[in-house]
Amino acid sequence: MSTNYYVSGPAIDGVDGGEGLHIGQSVIHRTFLLRAHPERGLTSLAAWLEFLNTPGHRIHAEHGAEVALAELEEIIRRRQDHQGRPLERRHRSSRSRPAHCVLDGEGYEFYTVDFS
Structure with a gap:
């Protein structure tokens, strides 16, 4: 089972088919x-957290519950991955990392393609 998370607000309503x-x-x-x-500068966890903390932004799960x-x-x-290791260590080598996966400064993985 998986859950997608979205943010909605004044500057982003109507994005991704209205989900946010x-x-x-x-x-x-x-x-x-x-x-x-990347077009919004959201390529690191720090940037995402700052963006999500913007007044008027609402975080919600795909089923509608606010988070x-x-x-x-x-x-x-x-x-964590299936072996209990932090995921940010999984693709340290660029050879093992998919081309659409980039790491931020803390080692968190970001995907540049739509996967929702």
Whole structure:
């Protein structure tokens, strides 16, 4: 089971078919796939957290439930792979990382393609 997360607000309503801007996807409560939006400067966890903290922005899961920023940050930061390692260590080598996957300064993976 997976859950997609979106942000909506005055400057982003109507994006992604009205759902809002795709933040990423929690997969089986263990993995969080972050979505990069380079045109908005959203290519790091720090940039996303600052953006999400903007007054008027509302974070919600795909089923409509509102999610607090602190709760979403906890979900993202506690993500692990199937062996219990932090995911940011999984694709350290660019040879093993898909071309559409980039790492931010903290080592978090961001996907530059739509996967919602």
